[in-house]
Amino acid sequence: MAKVKITETVLRDAHQSLIATRMTADEILPVAELMDQAGYYSLEVWGGATFDACLRFLNEDPWERLRKIRKAIPNTNLQMLLRGQNILGYKHYPDDVLTEFIKRAVGNGIDIIRIFDALNDIRNLETAMSVTVKEGAHAQAAISYTTSPIHNTQHYIDNAKTLESMGASSICIKDMAGLLKPYTAYELVGELKKAVNIPIDIHSHYTSGLASMTYMKAIEAGADIVDCAISPLAMGTSQPPTEPFAAALQNTCYDTGLNLDVLNEIADYFKPLREKYLESGLLDPKVLSVDVNALIYQVPGGMLSNLVSQLKQQGKEDKMDEVLQEVPRVREDLGYPPLVTPTSQIVGTQAVLNVITGERYKMVTKETKAYVRGEYGKPPVEIKEEFRRQIIGDIEPITARPADFIAPALDDYRDFIKAYIEQEEDVLTYALFPQVAESFFKYRAAEKYKIDSTQVSYDYQIHPV
Numbered sequence: 001m002a003k004v005k006i007t008e009t010v011l012r013d014a015h016q017s018l019i020a021t022r023m024t025a026d027e028i029l030p031v032a033e034l035m036d037q038a039g040y041y042s043l044e045v046w047g048g049a050t051f052d053a054c055l056r057f058l059n060e061d062p063w064e065r066l067r068k069i070r071k072a073i074p075n076t077n078l079q080m081l082l083r084g085q086n087i088l089g090y091k092h093y094p095d096d097v098l099t100e101f102i103k104r105a106v107g108n109g110i111d112i113i114r115i116f117d118a119l120n121d122i123r124n125l126e127t128a129m130s131v132t133v134k135e136g137a138h139a140q141a142a143i144s145y146t147t148s149p150i151h152n153t154q155h156y157i158d159n160a161k162t163l164e165s166m167g168a169s170s171i172c173i174k175d176m177a178g179l180l181k182p183y184t185a186y187e188l189v190g191e192l193k194k195a196v197n198i199p200i201d202i203h204s205h206y207t208s209g210l211a212s213m214t215y216m217k218a219i220e221a222g223a224d225i226v227d228c229a230i231s232p233l234a235m236g237t238s239q240p241p242t243e244p245f246a247a248a249l250q251n252t253c254y255d256t257g258l259n260l261d262v263l264n265e266i267a268d269y270f271k272p273l274r275e276k277y278l279e280s281g282l283l284d285p286k287v288l289s290v291d292v293n294a295l296i297y298q299v300p301g302g303m304l305s306n307l308v309s310q311l312k313q314q315g316k317e318d319k320m321d322e323v324l325q326e327v328p329r330v331r332e333d334l335g336y337p338p339l340v341t342p343t344s345q346i347v348g349t350q351a352v353l354n355v356i357t358g359e360r361y362k363m364v365t366k367e368t369k370a371y372v373r374g375e376y377g378k379p380p381v382e383i384k385e386e387f388r389r390q391i392i393g394d395i396e397p398i399t400a401r402p403a404d405f406i407a408p409a410l411d412d413y414r415d416f417i418k419a420y421i422e423q424e425e426d427v428l429t430y431a432l433f434p435q436v437a438e439s440f441f442k443y444r445a446a447e448k449y450k451i452d453s454t455q456v457s458y459d460y461q462i463h464p465v
Contacts, residue, residue, distance in 0.1 A: 004254045005041030005225040006246070007079060007201065009239050010270065011069075012044040014229035017205065017237040019282045021053035023273075025065045031269045032072035038262045040076050041225060042112050045069050046105070047080030051088045052433055055440045063108055063425040070109030077138070079112040080105060083341060084124040085403050086117075089432045090342045092124075092375065096408040097431045099131050104425050106135040116142035116174055118343040121377030122162055123401040133167045140201065141168035145175040146298060148336035150380055153188050157195045170199040170225070175214075176340045177300040178207035182217040189221035199224035205300065206235040209290035215240055219254055230263070232270040236288035237300075243267060297324045298331070303344040310352045319355050326351040329360075333387055334371060335379025346371050364391055374398035417441070 015023040028045075035043060046066050054062040070078060085092045087101055102113065113132045117124040120143055132139040141163035143156055160171050171192065173180065180188075185202065192200050202218045202225070204211040215226045227239050234241035246258040277283035293299070299307070307324075311317050327339075330351045337343040346367045354360045370376065372383060372391040375398060388397065398405065413431045420426060420441035430437040445451065 004219050004223070004249060004256050006242060006256050006258060007042045007044055007203075007225055007227045008035065008038075008040045008230065008242060009044045009227050010230045010233050011035075012046065012048055012050055012079075012081065013227070014233040014238040016049050016053075017239075018233055018287055019277050021049040022057060022277075022282055024058055025060055025068060027273060029068060029072055031266060032069060034262060034266055034269070036073045036076050037259065038266060039256070039258045042077035042079040043073060044079045044081065044114075044227070045073075046078070046110060047082055047088060047114075049088075051429075052436065055429070055433060055436045059440065059443055061440075061444065062429070063104070063423065066105075066108045066110070077111040078109055079114060079140075080110050082113050082115045082128060084115055084117040084128050086124075086342065087432060090345070092402050092406060093431065094406040094409050095127050095403055096410045097413075097428065098127055098403075100410055101428050101432075102128060102131045102137075103135055104428060106132070106137045108425070110137060112138040112140055114140045114142050114172055114174075116144055116172075116340070117377065118144060118340050119337055119377045119379060120144055120159055122159070122166070124377050124403070125163070126166065126401075127403070129163075129166050129168065133169075138169040139167060140170045140172050141166070142172040142174040142203070144338035144340050145173050145180055146177075146336070146338035147179060148380065150336065151338075153191055156188060157191055160192055160196050164196045164198055168198060170201055171196060172201040172203055172225075174340070175202070175204040175211075176338070177294050177298050178205040178209075178211055179295060179298060180204055180214050181210055182213040185214045185223075186217040186221045189218045189223050193222040201225035201227065203227040204239065205237055206240055207237050207291055207300065208294040209292070212240040212244075215245065216248075219249070230270055231267050232274040236290075293324065297327050298339050299324065299327060299348075300339060300344060303339060303348050306345065307348050307352060310349065311356075314352075314356055316356050322355045323348075323351050326354050326360075330354065333383070334368075335381040335383050337371075337379055342367070342376070343371070346376075361390060372397075375402050377402055420445070 011028055015021060051062040054060040054065055085098060087093050087098055115125055115128045125141060129139045129141060143159050163171060189200055200223050202215060202223050204214055219226065228242040228245055229239040231241040231243050243263045246256045246260055246263060249256050274283065311319055311323065327347060330347050331337065334347060339347060349365055350368045353363045353365065357363050369392055372388055373395060409431065410427065414427045417426060417430045
């Protein structure tokens with residue numbers, strides 16, 4: 001049996017899940033060369049929330065960050081997470097923006113692109129997968145895992161077969177809330193290995209306390225890759241720890257081939273960073289604990305923190321239990337979407353509104369209306385007509401691929417920011433996060449040219465001296 005491969009998540013998902021994606025390039029680069037020596041199958045270093053966080057909180061160019069990591073890690077596959085037609089944002093983008101983004105991501109150093117859609121709507125993956133394959137990168141198609149009356153083993157097998165036929169290089173079962181149980185994983189992976197001829201990756205979070213057991217049963221059933229995080233930033237809402245897995249599988253038919261001595265050195269590097277994050281409050285001990293409520297409400301860690309924040313803003317912290325009970329009801333109304341970005345935000349925010357107003361759907365967010373109209377794609381279960389009319393009235397729902405209704409926009413974005421462009425990638429940065437990008441471009445110019453951004457005219461390209 002082939003050895004099990006490890007994808008290390010500490011440089012993306014682990015710190016996204018534990019410290020709101022605040023790890024800086026200056027914290028990453030000193031350990032990069034060492035991580036390149038460990039024997040990992042891949043290092044997840046980009047995508048997800050890292051792009052937004054770099055611009056919004058860290059004053060870093062995410063493209064430059066990627067280039068620096070690529071230079072420091074020449075021998076190990078670099079991996080990113082892409083939200084299908086949403087790219088790295090929270091809405092659908094036109095095909096020309098998505099196409100150019102993938103080309104630039106691969107050109108700047110990405111080897112493996114994990115592509116998912118919150119609804120598992122295959123249509124929202126088509127462009128991203130085809131461009132990834134065309135660019136010569138590894139297209140890992142992810143299936144967002146959840147449970148519902150229709151989300152069973154056969155449902156996932158059918159999805160996997162379709163994704164393989166579309167050119168997927170591998171399949172990832174993306175368990176964002178730690179819902180996948182060990183024996184369910186054993187059955188699912190076993191059936192997937194019979195159904196498709198490409199590698200199977202299991203990605204889970206430790207939120208419910210099940211993930212390590214789930215990984216072991218998945219490995220016994222034939223899983224080829226599992227996602228882990230180096231121990232100082234593992235467990236809780238992060239992934240299972242890397243070193244114990246490498247040690248447990250050593251000298252077995254599942255041996256990962258990872259160098260345990262190097263892993264220990266990597267862990268030693270991150271231990272003081274963990275302490276720094278704890279002391280600053282960036283790492284909340286609460287996210288390091290097991291929360292079995294995840295199995296009941298299917299609420300991922302990031303979604304839970306958002307719910308808490310929303311209730312605090314309204315002075316309604318005491319309503320948390322009611323909101324958690326409302327989440328499954330809203331999810332059912334919306335056709336049982338998996339709770340992952342952006343559907344987790346849509347469902348969560350609507351549940352909060354339903355509770356604090358005291359009347360279900362008295363207030364409806366624009367995102368909920370857009371979802372019900374079909375702007376995010378096709379829900380797993382068709383939304384009931386009565387409910388649809390309650391939310392959007394007589395507005396005609398979208399039944400085709402949502403991106404088919406979005407006009408090309410890349411040239412327009414280029415015109416909007418011609419005064420700021422220092423690299424072609426800037427156009428894509430602006431396309432994804434216009435307001436945040438513009439602020440960053442001004443900061444970058446001020447730092448580079450030592451100018452006072454309050455005194456510059458970008459329209460006339462002048463600045464007093």
